[in-house]
Amino acid sequence: MTARVIDGRAFAKEVTGQVTAQVAHLKHTQGLTPGLAVVLVGEDPASEVYVRSKGKRTVEVGMASFEHRLAADTPQDHLIDLIDEMNADPAVHGILVQLPLPDHIDEAIVLARVDPAKDVDGFHIANVGLLATGQRAMVPCTPLGCLMMLRAHHGDLSGLNAVVVGRSNIVGKPMAQLLLRDNCTVTVAHSRTKDIAELCRSADIVVAAVGRPRMITGDWIKPGATVIDVGINRLPAPEKGEGKTRLVGDCDFDSCAEVAGAITPVPGGVGPMTIACLLANTLTACCRAHGLAEPD
Numbered sequence: 001m002t003a004r005v006i007d008g009r010a011f012a013k014e015v016t017g018q019v020t021a022q023v024a025h026l027k028h029t030q031g032l033t034p035g036l037a038v039v040l041v042g043e044d045p046a047s048e049v050y051v052r053s054k055g056k057r058t059v060e061v062g063m064a065s066f067e068h069r070l071a072a073d074t075p076q077d078h079l080i081d082l083i084d085e086m087n088a089d090p091a092v093h094g095i096l097v098q099l100p101l102p103d104h105i106d107e108a109i110v111l112a113r114v115d116p117a118k119d120v121d122g123f124h125i126a127n128v129g130l131l132a133t134g135q136r137a138m139v140p141c142t143p144l145g146c147l148m149m150l151r152a153h154h155g156d157l158s159g160l161n162a163v164v165v166g167r168s169n170i171v172g173k174p175m176a177q178l179l180l181r182d183n184c185t186v187t188v189a190h191s192r193t194k195d196i197a198e199l200c201r202s203a204d205i206v207v208a209a210v211g212r213p214r215m216i217t218g219d220w221i222k223p224g225a226t227v228i229d230v231g232i233n234r235l236p237a238p239e240k241g242e243g244k245t246r247l248v249g250d251c252d253f254d255s256c257a258e259v260a261g262a263i264t265p266v267p268g269g270v271g272p273m274t275i276a277c278l279l280a281n282t283l284t285a286c287c288r289a290h291g292l293a294e295p296d
């Protein structure tokens, strides 16, 4: 293996350490406690795990955690009423509605109801527009975590060729915007892109956000390039025992690591940074709400 493995867990620990210190400082100097509210509708097992983990980490950094668990058949109007209450609650600085929502609820209507200033997921159309026009926005957590790791590895990203594979609203598109903002030359690839392997071979940075296990292999990667693997795919792992599974990324780690200069592993790469960035966004939202200087 030639690539440096970018340790997302260590990086996330560093970020949460800084958030913890800044939260303590806010409490001490302003008497303020940043608060994060998470709403879960239904009982999707993966979402349950994320919500529990978010609540635990929120408390660990010294913030107030508000959890709202609603039944799967909760009417959309009830969810909207809850969002209105949280929008008006001064103790809540960040609101996260766990996706996916049950089919009878219109995701776009719900996300649009969240006060953009409390939209720590960065999914509100106002934040999408602010990011796209280079203005101060709430930035979606996963791409923000990727950007932080890229900046830490490369320093200045100016002039680098970046290929983002995937064009979802939550990862691919905001990732492309962030890289563009940092002066990369950005190409966004998707399921209709022609000769995607050749395109990736031209890239100094490849960000994979596809949801297809090990799709990107070492022969797609330019020697020395940086590979950020956002994908989380669960595959059967009979070697670990009956019914066991393992997580793999969208990149074939072993072959990519032979060629790349640096690579994020799955698990232990982008994933841990996502929650760290959620906490950082909540702190930022709290500072903005009170007209205080934002953390770096």
Ligand code: NDP
Pocket (backbone or CB within 6 Å): 142, 165, 166, 167, 168, 169, 170, 171, 172, 189, 190, 191, 192, 193, 196, 209, 210, 211, 212, 230, 231, 232, 233, 270, 271, 274
């Ligand atoms: P989506 O399913 O919303 O988007 C996938 C994108 O990949 C689409 O733009 C799709 O193209 C593109 N795509 C699908 N197949 C191909 C292909 N064969 N070649 C090229 N492009 C293709 O996924 P998300 O963006 O929500 O998530 C992507 C991955 O990242 C998933 O594995 C998810 O679990 C993971 N993830 C990880 C997070 C973390 O914290 N680490 C957070 C969020 C997501 P098209 O638009 O043409 O259909």
